[in-house]
Amino acid sequence: MQKKILVVVAHPDDESFGLGGTLAKYAKEGVEIHVLCATRGENGQKGSKLGQKREQELLTASKTLGVARVEFMDFVDGTLSNNMYHEMAAKVEAKIKSFAPQVVLTFDRLGISGHIDHIVVSLATTFVCQKYKRKLKLFYLCELKKFTDLIPGYFIYFPPGHLDTDIDVTIDISQVWQIKKQAMYVHKTQIGDVRRLLLVKRLFPKREYFIEVFKKDKQKLRSDFFGA
Numbered sequence: 001m002q003k004k005i006l007v008v009v010a011h012p013d014d015e016s017f018g019l020g021g022t023l024a025k026y027a028k029e030g031v032e033i034h035v036l037c038a039t040r041g042e043n044g045q046k047g048s049k050l051g052q053k054r055e056q057e058l059l060t061a062s063k064t065l066g067v068a069r070v071e072f073m074d075f076v077d078g079t080l081s082n083n084m085y086h087e088m089a090a091k092v093e094a095k096i097k098s099f100a101p102q103v104v105l106t107f108d109r110l111g112i113s114g115h116i117d118h119i120v121v122s123l124a125t126t127f128v129c130q131k132y133k134r135k136l137k138l139f140y141l142c143e144l145k146k147f148t149d150l151i152p153g154y155f156i157y158f159p160p161g162h163l164d165t166d167i168d169v170t171i172d173i174s175q176v177w178q179i180k181k182q183a184m185y186v187h188k189t190q191i192g193d194v195r196r197l198l199l200v201k202r203l204f205p206k207r208e209y210f211i212e213v214f215k216k217d218k219q220k221l222r223s224d225f226f227g228a
Contacts, residue, residue, distance in 0.1 A: 003031040006101040008125045010117040011041040012058030013187045018141050020180035021173025022208045027066025034069045036095050038121050039077040046076045061186040080120040088124040103225045104129050108140035110159040139210040150200050167209045169222050174206040
């Protein structure tokens, strides 16, 4: 059976900055990966030239990573809130029904960076996946506390990262690190963030971290989503 991963994110660049190494690794292994993006990163102005640029950046970066398909939910950047939960959830559920992934990846419940758009995407995706938890696995992308401790103020509050003991799956991305970097640099409209992230990342092992949401008990640390 074809292995499939659905990635649900808020903005163009989330796919590369957050989990680009994971996507590149699994794409190389033949896993079919789709990205469902809530907005075009248009900074609150629907149809803006910035949104058009960032849409193209996402499409190009996803091709670099080996993503098979990218779709947009057509929400406006920076406007996501709780009155959109069910509309977003309906779009996520429709995608899960049509694509039938075994694995879904999204942000942790604090949106990693505290960005409200990230948090809304996490809540809506979790709401839907709970209905299908016997058929699929949901994993939250997260960062370790020792990494987030080095990130300066972002928005109003950057939530603390997770402890090593919180992590269920660690993906070694050392073999695809250059692909991740290439995809990150595609996002020229966000080049400042690219450089800041890579400056801090050089101090850490080339890994990406995930928490399994519906696990029954704490399992041994794993390096794959598709295992038991």
